[in-house]
Amino acid sequence: MTGVIIAGAAETDELGKLPGHSTLNLHIEGALNALADAGLTTRDVDGVATVANPGPVQVAHALGITPTWLDGTGVGGTSFLLHVRHAVAAIKAGHAKTILITHGESGRSRVGAGGFRMNLSSPPGQFEAPYGTLGPTTTFTIPALRYMKDYGLTHEQLAYVAVAQRKWAARNPRAMFREEITVEDVLASRMVAYPFHLLECCLVTDGGGALVVTAADRAGDFPKPPVHVLGTGEASETPMISQMTDFTESQAFRLAGQSAFAEAGITTADVDHLMIYDAFAHVPIYGLEALGFVKKGEAGPFIADGNTEPGGSLPLNTNGGGLSYTHTGMYGMFAIQEGVRQIRGEAPAQAGEPAISVVLGNGGMFATSGVLVLGRQPR
C-alpha cells in the first residue's frame, strides 16, 4: 500500500459532443465535480496536476488555487495515472496534502483546444511523417499484423474485443454507443487502416474528469468510501511506433505493471476488475498479456471466450472503454474513474463487489504506460 487514497472522483456532467465547452472549461467542471464528490472546495487544494495544454498553472489559476506543488507530466493519455503516482510520492514526502488531478479535452469539437502540428525536424517528423502517418489510426495500429501472424490472432478475435466491450456499454447509460454489435457488424464497418475497421477504433469525444488525492489517515473525513492506492507504476518505451522493441508486446505496459503489482503486493489472482486503455481493439490484448493475466498469444481467445464480458471471470473495461464509452484523446482519466466507481460499488454496470481494481494506461502509441492498483481496503 502507499498510504494514499483517492477521496474524490468525478467526470464532467456530460460526455460526447459538447461544442459549448472549451478544453479549459471541461477541466474546471471536472475539478469542481471531483471536489464536491470529496466534500471539499478549491480552498482545500494545495497541489495541482494536469497535462499541457492548458497545464497545471492555467488550471490552478482558473480555479483560484495557488498551488505549492505542481505536476505537468504530459506523456499522452496515461499521464493522469502518472500524476496519481507522483501525488503519492508528494504526499508521502509532505510536499502536498490535497492534490487535484484534472483532465478536460475538447477532442471532438476542438473548442479552445489548439491544433496538431508535426515538427518535421523531430525524429518522428523525419522518419515517420514522410510516409503518410496521420495520428493514432495510422501508427498505433501498425504492430497488430505482426502479432496476428506470430500468434495466430484472427480478424474475428480482434473484432470480438469491440463486441465484448459493447456488452458493458449496453449497461451504461452514459456510454456513447450502447447498441450491442456482432463480429459481423465490426468486420462490415468501414475500413480505417487495415486490419482495423471503424468499430475497432476508439471514439473521439469531448469531456473531462478529475481526482482528489490525499493521505489515507484522512480516509474517514470524506462523504464517499475511500479508494486506496495500493500500488503504482510508470514506464516509457518509444516515441516512435517503428522503434517499438517487439511489435508483439509492450515493454512499457509490462514494466509499469510489474512495478504496481510489486508495490501492492498482489498477483493477477488478486485482481477482481480491470481497466485497460483501449484506443484500438488490439490494446487490451497487449495489456492482458503484459500484466500476466494470460500467456503470450492467449489474450485474443481469452476475450473471445467471454472471460472479460458481463458474467465473465475478469470484468474488463466495464464502462464500455474507449471503443464504446468515451475517448477524448487522453482517455486515462476515464479508465481511473471507472476503477474508482467499481471499488466504491457505484458503477452503472457494476461488476460484483471488487476488492481490487487494476487500471492500465497507455500514452502515445505504446510510448508510455502507467498502472494503478486500487483497493477497497488498505493492504
Place this chain on the structure above:
Amino acid sequence: MPASKPVPAKPVPVPTPETQPFYDGCAAGELRIQRCTACARPYFYPRPVCPHCGSARVEWFTASGDATLYSYVINHRPAPGFEAEAPYAIAVVELAEGPRMMTSIAGLPHTPEALELDMPLRVRFEQRGDVTIPVFGPAPSGADSAGAAA
C-alpha cells in the same frame, strides 16, 4: 483545376546536423545508418549515442539495403499530400542488419494479398522536395542481392 485550391504537399523531412549524413547517403543512392564501434551493433534512427551500450563512439556505414516486411497498415484516411494514393500502406521494415524503419512500399499493390509479412524487400529512393528518402520495393528475384544491386 481551380487555382484557388492548392494541392497539399507530402511532408518533407527537415534534416538536423545529426541526421544529415543519412540524407547525404540517400541522395547518393546509399542507405547509410550508424553502428557502435564499442559494441559493434548497428542502430537507427540517427543519433550520436549507441542505444545498446551508451557509447558515444559511433560511426556511419552503408547498409546492404536488404530488408524484410515486419508489419504494416493500409491506411484509408490519407494524410495531406497522400490523397491520390489512398488506400496506401505504411510499413515497417527490418533491415538485414537488424534495425527497423518506417517506410513506404513501392512497386507492389498495397493490398493484404500482395504484402506478406517477412517478404524480402530492397531499398529504393524517392525524391521528396529537396531531400531524398528511402522507400522499399520488391527484392530482385533470382541472383543474390549483392549481384542484383550492381
